[in-house]
Amino acid sequence: MKNQQIPYKTYLEFNEIPKQWYNLRADMKNKPAPLLNPGTHQPMKAEELAPVFCEELIKQELDNDTPYFDIPDEIYEFYQMFRPSPLVRAYFLEKKLGTPAKIYYKFEGNNTSGSHKLNSAVAQAYYAKKQGLKGVTTETGAGQWGTALSMACSFFGLDCKVYMVKVSYEQKPFRREVMRTYGASVVPSPSNETNIGRKINAEHPGTTGSLGCAISEAVEVATSTPGYRYVLGSVLNQVLLHQSIIGLETKAALDKLGEKADIIIGCAGGGSNLGGLIAPFMGEKLRGEADYRIIAVEPASCPSLTRGVYAYDFCDTGMVCPLAKMYTLGSDFIPAPNHAGGLRYHGMSSILSQLYDDGLMEAVSAKQTDVFEAAELFARVEGILPAPESSHAIKAAVDEALKCKETGEEKTIVFGLTGTGYFDMVAYEKFHDGKMDDYIPTDEELAAYREKLPKID
Amino acid sequence: MKNQQIPYKTYLEFNEIPKQWYNLRADMKNKPAPLLNPGTHQPMKAEELAPVFCEELIKQELDNDTPYFDIPDEIYEFYQMFRPSPLVRAYFLEKKLGTPAKIYYKFEGNNTSGSHKLNSAVAQAYYAKKQGLKGVTTETGAGQWGTALSMACSFFGLDCKVYMVKVSYEQKPFRREVMRTYGASVVPSPSNETNIGRKINAEHPGTTGSLGCAISEAVEVATSTPGYRYVLGSVLNQVLLHQSIIGLETKAALDKLGEKADIIIGCAGGGSNLGGLIAPFMGEKLRGEADYRIIAVEPASCPSLTRGVYAYDFCDTGMVCPLAKMYTLGSDFIPAPNHAGGLRYHGMSSILSQLYDDGLMEAVSAKQTDVFEAAELFARVEGILPAPESSHAIKAAVDEALKCKETGEEKTIVFGLTGTGYFDMVAYEKFHDGKMDDYIPTDEELAAYREKLPKID
Numbered sequence: 001m002k003n004q005q006i007p008y009k010t011y012l013e014f015n016e017i018p019k020q021w022y023n024l025r026a027d028m029k030n031k032p033a034p035l036l037n038p039g040t041h042q043p044m045k046a047e048e049l050a051p052v053f054c055e056e057l058i059k060q061e062l063d064n065d066t067p068y069f070d071i072p073d074e075i076y077e078f079y080q081m082f083r084p085s086p087l088v089r090a091y092f093l094e095k096k097l098g099t100p101a102k103i104y105y106k107f108e109g110n111n112t113s114g115s116h117k118l119n120s121a122v123a124q125a126y127y128a129k130k131q132g133l134k135g136v137t138t139e140t141g142a143g144q145w146g147t148a149l150s151m152a153c154s155f156f157g158l159d160c161k162v163y164m165v166k167v168s169y170e171q172k173p174f175r176r177e178v179m180r181t182y183g184a185s186v187v188p189s190p191s192n193e194t195n196i197g198r199k200i201n202a203e204h205p206g207t208t209g210s211l212g213c214a215i216s217e218a219v220e221v222a223t224s225t226p227g228y229r230y231v232l233g234s235v236l237n238q239v240l241l242h243q244s245i246i247g248l249e250t251k252a253a254l255d256k257l258g259e260k261a262d263i264i265i266g267c268a269g270g271g272s273n274l275g276g277l278i279a280p281f282m283g284e285k286l287r288g289e290a291d292y293r294i295i296a297v298e299p300a301s302c303p304s305l306t307r308g309v310y311a312y313d314f315c316d317t318g319m320v321c322p323l324a325k326m327y328t329l330g331s332d333f334i335p336a337p338n339h340a341g342g343l344r345y346h347g348m349s350s351i352l353s354q355l356y357d358d359g360l361m362e363a364v365s366a367k368q369t370d371v372f373e374a375a376e377l378f379a380r381v382e383g384i385l386p387a388p389e390s391s392h393a394i395k396a397a398v399d400e401a402l403k404c405k406e407t408g409e410e411k412t413i414v415f416g417l418t419g420t421g422y423f424d425m426v427a428y429e430k431f432h433d434g435k436m437d438d439y440i441p442t443d444e445e446l447a448a449y450r451e452k453l454p455k456i457d
Numbered sequence: 458m459k460n461q462q463i464p465y466k467t468y469l470e471f472n473e474i475p476k477q478w479y480n481l482r483a484d485m486k487n488k489p490a491p492l493l494n495p496g497t498h499q500p501m502k503a504e505e506l507a508p509v510f511c512e513e514l515i516k517q518e519l520d521n522d523t524p525y526f527d528i529p530d531e532i533y534e535f536y537q538m539f540r541p542s543p544l545v546r547a548y549f550l551e552k553k554l555g556t557p558a559k560i561y562y563k564f565e566g567n568n569t570s571g572s573h574k575l576n577s578a579v580a581q582a583y584y585a586k587k588q589g590l591k592g593v594t595t596e597t598g599a600g601q602w603g604t605a606l607s608m609a610c611s612f613f614g615l616d617c618k619v620y621m622v623k624v625s626y627e628q629k630p631f632r633r634e635v636m637r638t639y640g641a642s643v644v645p646s647p648s649n650e651t652n653i654g655r656k657i658n659a660e661h662p663g664t665t666g667s668l669g670c671a672i673s674e675a676v677e678v679a680t681s682t683p684g685y686r687y688v689l690g691s692v693l694n695q696v697l698l699h700q701s702i703i704g705l706e707t708k709a710a711l712d713k714l715g716e717k718a719d720i721i722i723g724c725a726g727g728g729s730n731l732g733g734l735i736a737p738f739m740g741e742k743l744r745g746e747a748d749y750r751i752i753a754v755e756p757a758s759c760p761s762l763t764r765g766v767y768a769y770d771f772c773d774t775g776m777v778c779p780l781a782k783m784y785t786l787g788s789d790f791i792p793a794p795n796h797a798g799g800l801r802y803h804g805m806s807s808i809l810s811q812l813y814d815d816g817l818m819e820a821v822s823a824k825q826t827d828v829f830e831a832a833e834l835f836a837r838v839e840g841i842l843p844a845p846e847s848s849h850a851i852k853a854a855v856d857e858a859l860k861c862k863e864t865g866e867e868k869t870i871v872f873g874l875t876g877t878g879y880f881d882m883v884a885y886e887k888f889h890d891g892k893m894d895d896y897i898p899t900d901e902e903l904a905a906y907r908e909k910l911p912k913i914d
Contacts, residue, residue, distance in 0.1 A: 007537070008537035008538065011468045080548075081839065081840040081841075112840055155840075174631075174879075174880075174883075177885050177886045177889070178879075178882065178885075180886075180889055181837075181885055182836065183837070379638055379639065380612070382538065383608060384538075384568075385638060422635075422880070423631075423879070425631035425634040426631075428637075
């Protein structure tokens with residue numbers, strides 16, 4: 001063991017951290033559908049997006065052609081705090097499963113935000129500061145994005161206001177305190193501070209909130225407060241661009257080890273981790289240089305890819321944002337209150353939606369209790385207590401590894417371990433106490449949400 | 458910045474992780490005083506310790522001469538889960554302070570136990586398993602040790618029963634759930650499950666507990682249950698031996714970078730981190746090969762080195778353990794309930810006590826609110842939310858760096874960042890809300906505790 005060839009953990013050297021982000025869209029034959037103006041149904045122009053987003057980020061959002069973007073020095077410097085992240089060979093998990101498969105995971109949780117979200121948060125905060133803004137608003141579900149943005153804003157000296165989905169706010173009392181340590185203000189959503197929040201509270205008394213609703217609140221405040229813009233931690237093209245650093249590092253580490261992935265697995269909520277993890281691999285696939293099985297794993301309680309439709313929809317409950325074409329459950333969809341953790345967005349990144357529609361990736365869904373079972377198994381052998389979100393990928397990786405056990409195939413499985421579950425102990429407690437259930441929406445429920453989709457020619 | 462010489466983070470290569478622990482005692486001219494039998498006041502023999510501790514660990518405990526111990530393969534393999542830990546150059550903190558000093562910290566918090574405690578937990582669990590035991594008992598204060606032991610026991614298939622100081626149990630509700638994820642059972646101490654627990658509860662109704670009391674309970678259960686032994690996460694010689702891996706890695710990384718430390722700083726409760734961090738440096742100092750300033754930082758509310766006496770004392774409240782010669786406040790001492798986090802033990806490792814008494818290291822104390830102020834400053838620039846314990850070292854490192862700013866000296870300061878504060882948000886919240894105070898025991902109070910010290914010739 002002391003003289004093995006492939007180490008448990010592979011860290012790139014400092015100067016091997018990628019210096020450019022990779023824009024997957026440049027290699028897509030079928031480009032993701034453009035954002036539409038909700039009034040005119042015409043593609044959004046940069047100037048229409050300017051009241052909501054930072055200028056530089058709008059350029060990144062709309063650019064389907066430039067393959068690489070330089071990472072600015074200030075962002076690269078911040079990345080040194082928590083990057084490179086390790087690529088871990090899951091020897092202990094392989095042994096436990098008795099599989100001939102080789103399992104690797106890219107662990108993005110070794111930072112105070114507890115997840116990969118910091119990769120995009122620092123970029124978005126940097127561009128906001130560069131534009132001379134005073135502050136930003138955002139929403140957060142499980143809390144990782146809000147924490148990441150708080151850290152980045154604190155570093156660059158920006159105000160940060162976070163609308164946190166009420167159910168998470170209540171399930172994760174300490175997340176708020178972490179954000180506060182970094183100087184952010186945190187409001188449970190729907191709040192009574194905004195027009196849309198008051199409307200939703202009136203129409204759905206006792207609602208536990210949703211990302212779509214929190215987005216509407218954050219956008220309302222950003223667009224009505226001088227010197228503020230709105231930032232978003234997932235779904236958008238710009239976010240996937242920033243998150244490409246996950247995949248680029250993963251690819252570089254595998255190359256160093258002389259390994260080639262067969263299957264790449266990521267959990268999928270809005271798509272920020274999955275889109276980042278698969279970017280360079282999907283790029284090779286699109287360019288015909290290599291082939292990979294790529295698997296998105298989503299919660300059975302919020303199954304946008306596996307049970308949604310590919311259509312233009314509102315990005316938020318309040319319908320104040322541009323329309324996006326995506327696999328969606330409908331912007332009113334809210335997962336059952338027993339759904340723990342993140343991955344609760346009603347839609348999926350336009351980039352990933354297009355790739356999925358083109359048959360370039362697969363999608364599976366996982367039941368919550370199965371996910372926590374995989375999480376506990378993983379924690380006990382690999383030593384890391386995973387976030388519920390990340391555990392969806394663990395569940396699928398375990399399933400694929402067990403298939404290899406049956407067939408005897410020595411496949412190389414790579415999955416994204418997006419974060420840690422230190423702030424998810426209420427959910428773990430429910431699981432331990434046998435109080436966690438698996439509510440899966442019925443076909444009738446999903447159909448009712450679909451009826452409210454906007455009609456776009 | 459992209460081409461700088463010294464990276465933000467230095468990881469040793471996989472095969473550079475030390476393969477032996479270093480036993481500092483071998484180089485000490487004045488050996489630490491032996492444990493005494495509480496009845497006879499004679500040095501404890503191995504066979505007297507055998508009902509309490511594992512055999513192999515007793516050998517390590519009593520060996521003052523062997524300089525190096527091989528790390529068994531199984532432990533080395535487990536270390537791959539979370540080692541090497543990074544040595545971080547605190548560029549951001551240096552810039553914030555405007556100091557000419559170079560600041561490095563060895564970050565031991567990147568694992569689910571949240572601290573360095575895992576280094577010894579895995580060793581102790583391994584030797585217990587090797588001896589064929591069924592399980593182990595222990596105490597935990599802030600919860601890191603209990604979590605670390607739970608993880609190690611789960612890995613090796615041992616039962617694990619943790620007596621958790623009641624105030625921590627209440628302040629850190631989610632710690633229990635993490636331990637439970639790893640299959641441990643956790644009992645708030647003093648409990649009503651043991652003779653000593655019932656006695657303490659009767660004599661001190663409403664007590665919030667202490668490490669000394671939790672130790673007594675754990676020892677009582679271990680010695681009265683067949684197939685069980687007691688394990689301890691700090692204070693003991695064996696623990697400092699295991700923790701020497703911190704210092705060995707730190708030294709190896711500094712050597713790689715061509716750096717020499719001037720000042721080495723560690724927080725000190727029972728001494729596990731400090732003793733491990735300084736081991737190879739102190740070894741050089743003892744052998745006359747190099748000189749270093751070595752600074753222990755303890756809480757002003759639990760000041761065993763700075764305000765205690767060097768004397769034989771009980772290790773636990775129930776007086777069931779051997780006597781140890783150490784800087785101590787008296788085994789009845791319990792820090793004020795507002796004291797947050799760990800570093801709440803009444804005494805200090807015999808090794809460190811002897812070194813301190815010999816003038817080979819310094820000690821300072823820090824007030825709680827100053828510690829949290831340093832913690833928040835650190836979190837905002839370095840990105841890591843530190844544990845309250847670790848933040849004592851941050852506070853002292855900042856003070857030394859500011860002295861360098863005044864004098865213009867370019868000293869190299871190395872401190873131990875033992876862990877993360879993700880489970881300490883109740884304490885952070887108090888700090889943010891201005892509800893944290895700084896109770897410092899009076900001379901009269903300390904004198905009263907001292908009067909109860911055992912009389913040893």
